[in-house]
Amino acid sequence: MLARFEIDVAERPRPHDGVPLQSILDQLPAGTLLVRPDGITAEFVSASARRVLGGDGTVSALTDTALSMRTLEGLDIAPADRPVARALTGEVIEFFECELARPDGQLRILRVNATPMRDASGALAGALIAFVEITSERLAIEQSRRDADFRDIFLAMLGHDLRNPLAAILTSARLAIRRGALPAGEQKTIARIVSSGERMERMIDQILDMTRARQSGGIPLRCEPKDVAGCVTKAVEAALAERPDARVALELAEGNFVALIDSDRIEQVVAKLVGNAIVHGTAGLPVRVAVRADGASVTVSIHNHGAAITPERQRTLFDPFTRGHSPKEARSSGLGLGLYIAEHIVRAHGGAIALDSSNADGVTFSFTLAQLAEAPSA
Amino acid sequence: MSDTPYVLVVEDDADLRETLREVLDHGGFENACVEDGAQGLQMIAERGAPRLIFLDLVMPVMDGWTFLTALRGDPRYAEVPVIVTTSAPSRAPRGVLVLQKPVTPEAIEQHVRRYMSAG
Numbered sequence: 001m002l003a004r005f006e007i008d009v010a011e012r013p014r015p016h017d018g019v020p021l022q023s024i025l026d027q028l029p030a031g032t033l034l035v036r037p038d039g040i041t042a043e044f045v046s047a048s049a050r051r052v053l054g055g056d057g058t059v060s061a062l063t064d065t066a067l068s069m070r071t072l073e074g075l076d077i078a079p080a081d082r083p084v085a086r087a088l089t090g091e092v093i094e095f096f097e098c099e100l101a102r103p104d105g106q107l108r109i110l111r112v113n114a115t116p117m118r119d120a121s122g123a124l125a126g127a128l129i130a131f132v133e134i135t136s137e138r139l140a141i142e143q144s145r146r147d148a149d150f151r152d153i154f155l156a157m158l159g160h161d162l163r164n165p166l167a168a169i170l171t172s173a174r175l176a177i178r179r180g181a182l183p184a185g186e187q188k189t190i191a192r193i194v195s196s197g198e199r200m201e202r203m204i205d206q207i208l209d210m211t212r213a214r215q216s217g218g219i220p221l222r223c224e225p226k227d228v229a230g231c232v233t234k235a236v237e238a239a240l241a242e243r244p245d246a247r248v249a250l251e252l253a254e255g256n257f258v259a260l261i262d263s264d265r266i267e268q269v270v271a272k273l274v275g276n277a278i279v280h281g282t283a284g285l286p287v288r289v290a291v292r293a294d295g296a297s298v299t300v301s302i303h304n305h306g307a308a309i310t311p312e313r314q315r316t317l318f319d320p321f322t323r324g325h326s327p328k329e330a331r332s333s334g335l336g337l338g339l340y341i342a343e344h345i346v347r348a349h350g351g352a353i354a355l356d357s358s359n360a361d362g363v364t365f366s367f368t369l370a371q372l373a374e375a376p377s378a
Numbered sequence: 379m380s381d382t383p384y385v386l387v388v389e390d391d392a393d394l395r396e397t398l399r400e401v402l403d404h405g406g407f408e409n410a411c412v413e414d415g416a417q418g419l420q421m422i423a424e425r426g427a428p429r430l431i432f433l434d435l436v437m438p439v440m441d442g443w444t445f446l447t448a449l450r451g452d453p454r455y456a457e458v459p460v461i462v463t464t465s466a467p468s469r470a471p472r473g474v475l476v477l478q479k480p481v482t483p484e485a486i487e488q489h490v491r492r493y494m495s496a497g
Contacts, residue, residue, distance in 0.1 A: 164394050165393060175400055
């Protein structure tokens with residue numbers, strides 16, 4: 001809020017209970033001054049006003065109509081439309097934002113209040129001006145806008161410009177394999193193009209998701225009433241297709257598992273957690289994936305018999321670009337974004353991923369979704 | 379107007395468009411490939427309704443959303459099946475089948491066979 005106060009303009013600065021008025025004004029964080037009816041002469045110019053407007057108290061940045069004053073959209077403000085001139089015609093101005101040039105050429109952005117002052121007879125005695133400088137605030141907003149523009153360009157580049165040529169590479173390579181009749185050596189070469197292209201595709205997806213997760217809108221969802229158990233089953237099947245040697249026990253309790261979800265995204269979360277559980281579990285012991293409902297929520301849990309996750313590692317487990325130091329994690333070809341994205345997806349559904357880890361009981365990741373009563377859509 | 383059933387591909391990326399043409403040629407499917415929505419509407423005006431359309435969304439001149447609105451607004455073509463192929467499925471219009479790029483040749487052939495045989 002800007003400082004608002006009354007002043008007896010008929011009187012000169014005088015000691016008030018032993019404290020000069022100017023000393024009081026000089027303590028205010030807002031700039032204040034009283035401009036006389038000539039529109040040029042100023043009095044009661046506070047220290048803050050002198051600092052922001054420059055000069056030695058002549059405050060020409062506000063009163064000198066030869067100096068530039070613009071709206072925040074960059075339009076020139078005519079002398080008659082400036083706060084001092086308008087207040088001297090009797091108008092009350094509030095929260096007038098403008099960019100003005102100081103005599104030394106520096107630019108300042110102000111939020112200005114201007115009020116006409118009258119003497120005891122009602123005659124106009126001047127304009128009381130109070131303002132705060134908002135240069136830093138506006139520059140921060142402008143920087144934030146530029147950052148948002150940059151993010152949009154970055155997302156468009158990743159999502160479209162980069163993925164289109166990759167799609168051409170992958171589809172062409174897959175078509176070459178499909179046509180068959182390739183010598184064994186070329187078959188292997190093209191298969192490598194496909195696997196590397198798919199890896200690049202996963203990385204693009206992850207960077208795209210991470211960028212969206214960090215934006216205020218978050219990862220976009222297309223939610224519909226869906227059977228969570230169906231999603232989990234598909235994700236487990238996909239994980240087993242990747243790792244046919246793995247053992248995964250799927251436990252689906254009796255009941256209704258319908259929730260308002262983006263099924264593709266929930267599959268992505270489960271696939272990530274099951275994939276991790278396969279990698280970090282104990283060979284020979286199955287990963288256990290369970291879905292249960294209690295009438296209010298549907299809980300999905302993924303358990304493996306691997307070693308406990310240390311408290312230090314747990315603290316950064318969901319941070320972006322983090323990987324553990326175990327040999328298994330060090331060999332990972334990913335970006336270290338999977339759990340970060342998974343947590344954001346679950347959070348966007350109104351839930352959170354919980355972790356339960358001990359050497360005795362193994363490691364369990366679980367998340368809960370609000371259960372719906374309706375039947376799933378087809 | 380031609381009576382030969384065909385698949386229309388509307389895709390601005392030249393390499394991807396050519397790849398899709400190769401996939402369709404390999405499957406033995408008659409096709410027409412154009413580089414934006416305006417050319418897509420022009421092709422339909424010349425050759426009649428395709429049996430299926432693969433539609434990109436982000437394109438110059440006329441994007442996929444505008445193309446789809448124009449198509450659905452014309453009673454002659456409102457029922458033509460459209461599969462949106464996009465890098466950003468979350469931005470796809472509702473009510474159409476969406477395939478995220480890159481689409482595998484198998485998926486393309488599978489969908490085309492379904493719609494070609496349905497006709």
